Amino acid sequence: MSGDAHLAIATRGLVKRYRGQTAVDGIDLAVPRGSVYGFLGPNGSGKTTTIRVLLGLSAATEGTVELLGRPMPQDLRQVLPWVGALVEGPAFYPFLSGTANLLRLDAADRDAPARTRAVRVSAALDRVGLGNAAAKRVRAYSLGMKQRLGIAAALLGPRDLLVLDEPTNGLDPQGTREVRHLVSSLAADGTTVFVSSHLLAEVEQVCTHVGVMSAGRLVAQGTLAELAAAGTSRLQLVTPDGGTALAVLASLGLDGATVDGDQVTAVLPSGTLPEPEKIVAELVRGDVRVRGFTLQRESLEDRFVALTGEGFEVVR
């Protein structure tokens, strides 16, 4: 759906190849305006490469990118002033203070008014809790402080879109919570937030939408509810009437259950599942003696692992 005004980020068939290696393999991102979009995937799944292409730092091999309804990188000059970004960790001049670093970055944006520069810089520093360290050289900053400064740089002006690549890297639990707060408050102002992470738990609480990357492909995308619905549920029934139970379940469209003694189990797609109480009511009506019944929905975490694979092995 290219050209959609309601999408803050839209890509079609986006491919990025480096020297024969396909880092991003034909992805169609759709990030609605006003959403908080969690861009998930294990390390090396192509998240940062995608972000680089979105922001015009590297060129797409194939496919198109639209940011805030405009083609990238063609309209980069018009689009980027409205985009705040933290890409692959913060980077600053170690010999300059936090304030001086932000002043320089702001000066680099030729649309940023010089008149309000100092005010905006100090407001951004205050917003990430660096007001007291503003005059210190960045050389003396801890990793967490640099990360905060990076976020401050993304907040130098009014933004329509924030792209935060692993924003909680290096932050302590306190800082992680603050970033989560910050994301929520920015989203409440109507800013679209696109936040990448390899940890589901980190984004689950703040996101409205999720996209999951695995080995360069976007393997799932949608609202959190949609993603959960796309998973599976495990039905467990304890009954001495296994055969009858299978027939009743089949009449509900729930095929593939197996009987083992008095245990009836089935793994079913969550999306089409009737309410559990309805299943039990049907079973009872069919003269099945229900002695135990559980319907366990796969957690988002399980879903994430199912989509991206488990373990430490680097896929590529």
Next chain:
Amino acid sequence: MSAERVTTAAPPDRRPGRPRPNLRASLLASELATLFRRRRTQAVLAVLAGVPLLIAVAVRLSADRGASGRGPVLVDRLSHNGLFVGVTALVVSIPLFVPVAIGVVAGDTIAGEANLGTLRYLLLAPAGRTRLLLVKYAGVVAFCLAAPLTVVLVGAGIGGVLFDVGPVPLLSGDTVSVGESVLRALLVAGYVAVSMLGLSAVGLFVSTLTEIPVGAMAATVTLAVTSQILDALPQVEWLHPYLMSHFWLGMGELLRTPIGWDSFASNAVLQAGYIAVFGSLAWARLTTRDVLS
């Protein structure tokens, strides 16, 4: 897809409340401030300032012991007139010290930003790749002026302290006033600045090729030295007029009466050629490159 909250933001280029900004002075001012406030830049300038100090002190000590009459003519004349110190130090610095200083600054332009990772944030600002390159080159040009000026001014200062100051005999034998001699010294500094513009463009280009600033610096200095070696080999005489270092020591004309401008003009044309070629290469490279650092 559900739960969309469509914002009412106006299209990015038509939102009210953002005044028309100043065009490019901000980034240039920031670049110059960052360059000259940096310790490394100051250290390089300090090394250059050390050359006239060293020469002046050495000549002063040997002059006291009556060693006058030995060594290069210019150096010998120092003891008679302190105003020679700056120009002499500059001439001595041209083969190596000045190119090394330029190489350090020019090689660092893009590679240094890439190495720190600040290149991606400048581009995201968005600084604009072409604009960034122009600003970076402007910064090196400013340094090209600052380097010889430092040598000449420090030289004139220490010369004035350690030696007599008076009317200065030129290479042509005429004598000019103190005021005019200062003007001539500044001309020589300007000549050296122009001489280094080509090397600066080479350094800028090399700097777009790598993310390792030290590599770009070393490569730039190596090219400067190579150019001078080739210029000294009669076997490749056909190549000499095209070497960036060919006119580096041609400032003698500026120290005669009347002043000759031939060398200055040929040098300017040559350097402009280098700027055009290597500036274009740097532009082509930076505007198409994937910024991965």
